[in-house]
Amino acid sequence: AQKVTQAQTEISVVEKEDVTLDCVYETRDTTYYLFWYKQPPSGELVFLIRRNSFDEQNEISGRYSWNFQKSTSSFNFTITASQVVDSAVYFCALSEGDSNYQLIWGAGTKLIIKP
Amino acid sequence: GAGVSQTPSNKVTEKGKYVELRCDPISGHTALYWYRQSLGQGPEFLIYFQGTGAADDSGLPNDRFFAVRPEGSVSTLKIQRTERGDSAVYLCASSRRGGSEAFFGQGTRLTVV
Numbered sequence: 212a213q214k215v216t217q218a219q220t221e222i223s224v225v226e227k228e229d230v231t232l233d234c235v236y237e238t239r240d241t242t243y244y245l246f247w248y249k250q251p252p253s254g255e256l257v258f259l260i261r262r263n264s265f266d267e268q269n270e271i272s273g274r275y276s277w278n279f280q281k282s283t284s285s286f287n288f289t290i291t292a293s294q295v296v297d298s299a300v301y302f303c304a305l306s307e308g309d310s311n312y313q314l315i316w317g318a319g320t321k322l323i324i325k326p
Numbered sequence: 327g328a329g330v331s332q333t334p335s336n337k338v339t340e341k342g343k344y345v346e347l348r349c350d351p352i353s354g355h356t357a358l359y360w361y362r363q364s365l366g367q368g369p370e371f372l373i374y375f376q377g378t379g380a381a382d383d384s385g386l387p388n389d390r391f392f393a394v395r396p397e398g399s400v401s402t403l404k405i406q407r408t409e410r411g412d413s414a415v416y417l418c419a420s421s422r423r424g425g426s427e428a429f430f431g432q433g434t435r436l437t438v439v
Contacts, residue, residue, distance in 0.1 A: 215368075254415065254432050254433050257430075258427050258428065302368050304368070312359065312374050312381075313374065313385070314371060316367075316368025318366070318368050
């Protein structure tokens with residue numbers, strides 16, 4: 212069975228604070244992909260990152276960073292120095308195998324950044 | 327256009343009616359996906375096209391749902407005998423090939439009354 216859990220339904224922080232969004236996944240496959248997407252109020256899902264199961268290196272892109280730990284089946288997402296424009300719903304997703312076209316999504320975490 | 331375009335953006339229909347939702351993918355993208363998203367939930371996979379053919383339609387909930395992509399570009403999701411439970415945002419995405427980064431449209435909000 213595949214499952215993606217985002218335990219945090221909603222997070223609210225004040226601008227400039229750092230915030231981490233948690234993602235825990237379950238899969239029996241050794242080959243899989245993990246994704247993060249952002250969904251702003253406009254509704255369009257915006258791709259942030261894709262990571263395959265064989266690459267556990269952490270990644271940093273500007274204020275965004277991702278911590279992939281196979282030992283705990285987690286793929287957490289951190290925003291440093293948060294900004295109001297970061298307010299959105301963030302989804303973590305999983306796909307198995309090489310094709311990685313069928314994504315299994317978490318329920319999302321709504322992030323509210325207050326000015 | 328530069329992005330994935332979905333029309334209409336909103337559709338209200340009566341229970342039992344037939345609806346068609348359209349998706350114009352990014353030019354040159356061979357892979358196209360349909361997802362459904364209910365309020366407060368993540369998207370739910372419906373169907374994946376590679377070119378003109380449905381490579382995986384395992385996510386379609388029942389035989390009232392059908393999708394086509396006759397020329398390998400525009401796709402239409404068709405729902406017959408709509409039910410109130412079909413109310414959701416229907417999202418379309420495309421990618422250069424199956425499995426590469428997918429770009430999503432803004433969705434069609436379907437409301438069945």
